[in-house]
Amino acid sequence: MNESIYLARARLMKALSHPARLRIVDQLASGERCLCELQPLFEQDKSTLSRHISALRQVGIVSERREGARIYLRLATPCILQIFDCLNGVLQAEAKRTAQWLEPEMAE
Amino acid sequence: MNESIYLARARLMKALSHPARLRIVDQLASGERCLCELQPLFEQDKSTLSRHISALRQVGIVSERREGARIYLRLATPCILQIFDCLNGVLQAEAKRTAQWLEPEMAE
DNA sequence: GCATTATTGTGCAATAATGCTACATTGCGT
DNA sequence: ACGCAATGTAGCATTATTGCACAATAATGC
DSSP states (O other): OOHHHHHHHHHHHHHTOSHHHHHHHHHHTTSOEEHHHHGGGOSSOHHHHHHHHHHHHHTTSEEEEEETTEEEEEESOTTHHHHHHHHHHHHHHHHHHHHHHHHHHHHO | OOHHHHHHHHHHHHHTOSHHHHHHHHHHTTSOEEHHHHGGGOSSOHHHHHHHHHHHHHTTSEEEEEETTEEEEEESOTTHHHHHHHHHHHHHHHHHHHHHHHHHHHHO
16 A cells, blocks of 8 residues: 555664664663674674664664763664564574474484 | 574565565465566566565565466465564654654744 | 466666775863 | 864775666466
8 A cells, every 4th residue: 555654664674684783773672882882792893883873873763862972872662672572483483384394304 | 692693683674674575575464465466566577576575485484385377475474464563663653752853843 | 389477687777885094072181 | 271082973985785677588277
């Protein structure tokens, strides 16, 4: 029906379609973090990290709070974490189906 | 921690990060469809549609059943639909926050 | 053989990811 | 106040990926 709803959803999904960004969100699930705290966890350059954060900010997934030179990030909509649960559910379902494909061969 | 989990999740998210693919999933939520049935709903070429479908198949979101020349698609893990609910939740939360930013200006 | 349905090959334009560098902002110490 | 270190962002070039259409190629049933 309404095309814009799919666009809005896709924008959100795209922001979450990169391992680094998923990791950032995962970290923020434990509480506020600034870029400099996140950086040691990643191999990428800090500028790259900054851009990933920017992508999350642009779609409203994270918001920020300045404290001196640091900018502390937090999840703007903690319900975003439910998506992770959904993802896990799907991945587990897939794993289960894959196992069913493999078992019969194992039996031979 | 484990990098591969973020990769797996990102792969799944990426498959859902395009309006056309979200639309396909939405259609399949109502039941089986073949490409030729989906095509009228989209402006893109059938080959493009086929590739979108292929992307969904590759990550295990949809599976298929051949019936003559037609290949009927269905959601392999219907729990994928929960992700849509999550997305809506996030989008609504954002809309609410945006409204709060706008209201004060409206009052002046 | 022929029509219907779906996939694949190819090329092109647009987008995204990355690192390096330079720059801005802030707070601290002197 | 000044310089300096720490923190984050922006510009740029490079490379990789994605989305797309058109055409060619399968696969199926009649």
